[in-house]
Amino acid sequence: MTEDWYVVAIVALLPLTAGMLVTQVNPYHALVIRGILGAVAALVYALFGAADVALTEALVGTMLSITLYAIAVRSSLMMRVGVLAPETISTSGEAEIVAVSEIDRSHPTAPVLSALRQSLGKYHMRLELVTYASPLALQAALTTKDVHTIWLTSKETLKSEPAESPASDSAPVYQLQTRVRRLYEILQGQLPPTAELVYVNPTDSSGLKKPPEMGMSDDSTETSS
Amino acid sequence: MMNAILITMILALLLPIYEAWQDDNIWQKMLAFASIATKTSILILVVAVLRDDWTIGVVGVLILSVGNAALMLLAHVLRRLNEL
Amino acid sequence: MIDALSYGLMGLGVVFWFWGTWPLLGHRSVLYKLHSLSVSDTLGSMAVIVGLLLKIPKEWPLLVLALISLAIWNTVLGYVLAYCSTEGGGND
CATH class of the missing domain: 3.40.190 (D-Maltodextrin-Binding Protein; domain 2)
Incomplete structure (x- = not known):
């Protein structure tokens, strides 16, 4: 156990990068940090001997999910x-x-x-x-x-x-x-x-409406196209 | 001896992580990501040789190439983002 | 003899790593950091792998593959990152 304390040092990187990820507000910055988290997670999994899990993390968790989320964030925001x-x-x-x-x-x-x-x-x-x-x-x-x-x-x-x-x-x-x-x-x-x-109310075909009061209702009008 | 090298490698890995945390430019973060992707896969290789485990070594080599591919895809998406 | 050489190469690789990563912390342009990162980081990683290769020669196909992919990918990646960061953002 005493000669394996580098394992503890490497595993401590995982909550560190995870904390960095959840405190990120810019979605694009969060994507890059997610890649860093994926690399560190693959290292930790390989360290514990789970070679297949590490490979899956690198292929799916890092490459595929980051690319898909980058395209999704780019087209919805x-x-x-x-x-x-x-x-x-x-x-x-x-x-x-x-x-x-x-x-x-x-x-x-x-x-x-x-x-x-x-x-x-x-x-x-x-x-x-x-x-x-x-x-x-x-x-x-x-x-x-x-x-x-x-x-x-x-x-x-x-x-x-x-x-x-x-x-x-x-x-x-x-x-x-x-x-x-x-x-x-x-x-x-x-x-x-x-x-x-x-x-303009999209369901109402009569055209222009008066501007509504702020915070009157919060219907789910997200900006997704 | 091997443990000391491993510890200094982890210290070298902490530098780009700090850089990715403190810099707000997206390309500086991408540089830090590139550095971390290379460093983690080299660390996997070192651990594989240290434990004399062939499968971990194969995974390390695969991650070395795949991590860089993910980086390039993300770089191209971000470049298209800045164009519009 | 071989052992000392392998440890020396690994130590050299770690020194190269620090040398290449330290400019990342400053407030320099992306291309300056990319240059130091791509040159000394790749050289450091390759030195570490050669050190590992001397230590355990029986895994040579794996480590030679790692060397080749490291050299090719990092060179291509340097070009791609430089192209993308200068073309879009305009931050030299």
Whole structure:
């Protein structure tokens, strides 16, 4: 027993890395720490002579589960925003994904985009812009739950909803309509005054609703697409 | 003698673990992960030779290659993440 | 004689490990750390394995396989990590 105290030192690494894993808040950092935990666990299992368990831990626990979880986290922690395609790009009604940096140059919407990305970044979420050809296709994408939020300029909201036209001069230029209540709570008060945020009930086809009270109900509107 | 080498190896393993805990950059964490993956599999090999156990040695070699493959997959997913 | 050589190689490998891992703690760029890690960590691991090989020569196919996979994988991994970290994040 006395000559085997290096076993104790190696086994003590396991609760150490496990503690590091459970105190991690960023999901991507937690994935990397999970890989470290898997490597240490494989070492401990091999140390105790369980060669098959160590091999399974390395193959499934480390490689497979980390890769699958990385893809799952990457595709679920994301807000899809539907935008209208610029006139120069004539898409044939087919939605296509554009990089955010591409939009940055050509649009005067940079402060809104950066505020969006900053407030989403606090929750480790990403922003993905999807372009649509017409405002009609944009509304359809919102009601069919293809995107979480659509981005309209006030001209287009005037066209589709005449009653909702803002009266004052200092009216927002852009309108963001989201169908996810949690996204509405996250983004409320974070946007610059040129953009206003509206919550749209996806089950209700009548269109815009009044913004709901905070914490009124917590239905399970997660951001999974 | 072998025990002393093993203990210093465990001490060397503690350095990247501390680094992975204290650094907030994801790529620095990935570097620490790469270091730990190599070091643990070498430790498995050392233990295998110390105990003269062939099966543990085979598992050590397999983990040596598989751990690096997992690292590369994760690195590519994280790179795609930063692009969008 | 062989025993002393094998212990010496293992000790050298552990020294290389510390040498390669110590820059990881500082606040340097990723590529600087990757360089020290990939060079001296791989060399240290290979020295340890050669030391083990001298100690128990009858397991030579296994340890030679470990040497080869270590050399190839760590080189490829160094390239992949450098490519991924500079392409996406922009942190040099």
